[in-house]
Amino acid sequence: MRLWLFPIILTTAIQLDFINTRLHGPYAQRIVRQAGRRISYWQLYCHRILSQMGILIFLLLVYTLTRAIRQFPLWPLDLPNLALSLMTFLVLFSIQFLISLYVSPLIGYLGLNIYVLVSLSITGIDYRSPWTLILFPNALMASRISQPGSYWLTLGLVLIAALAWGQRRFEQMDLI
């Protein structure tokens, strides 16, 4: 198993039951005191995504430190590829958040990870074809991508769509 699979499996498992615990019990008291559901949605999203991205960046720092200790060269950093990978993680976390508003967190976790692993396992992809954008988790392996511009655009649109869809779902869902 490749090294980059571990952060996906690990960081999507952080506080797996987050949505369920935040919408019920003590947090219901917080939600009804807010001016509206929209505020609660964005609070939940930010809390969840910041913790996942925070741990991911911490893992990245640990990885970099390990490389330094082993005396691998650290410089120059491949910033464009790194940024594309982090953006892909952000989109994956946001999709996981959206799925959690519909189904049990375990189903969401398994479904998302299977999709990512299958996407990354497909070989012989023609990266010039727009259809490869469906396999956007490939952008995690940013060095494979020949046209990063279209991936940035796709990831941006998917992120906006996931956030808007999530907000709409949250405004309509039953908080039981």
Next chain:
Amino acid sequence: MIEVKQISKAIKGQPILDRISVNFEAGYIYGLRGKNGAGKTMLLRAIAGLINIDTGKIIINDQTLHDEIDFPPSLGILIENDNLLPEHTAMRNLQLLARIKKVASDTDIETAIRRVGLDPADQRIVKKFSLGMRQRLAIAQAIFERPDLILLDEPTNAIDTDGVEQVREILLAEKKRGATIVIASHSQEDLAVLADVVYEMAEGHLQ
């Protein structure tokens, strides 16, 4: 004034609330009585804005729920479980909630905790509380901001006889203050002592 107009709600095809219409006025205590699954808690959740209704309207002081407002603007609730943060003290639990609306001071919180027979200086975390103490704190949580609307599901559950008397006194005082109080309860005695009007619920209908 809360106007519930012909509201219905079904979950997975099963009707939970069926064309319910009722008005709740300020300064009154209303009781909801019925068997388990009759729809009492769901009606409270609907009024609290926690569930979306399929048809009908809930109007709170001339503002339509889910249309103009997402939640009643001045609400205290106790629904099903105690809704407390187990790793914090009683005082801290209420302080954290008070930060959201900023309408209650530390003095208000201390007063509410004392009113339910607890000690605001108690440094024990809620996890260490007995069931009765948790229930008392949950009631304090529902009243400490002096809300206009108080929704309570089985408020005297797990509370001893003295405590029940204290809770009844508190609710009567809140009524006198002008709050609208809706209580769902199995306790005939609670409803007989407290409620000005008692509605019977069965299979999602209000009678």
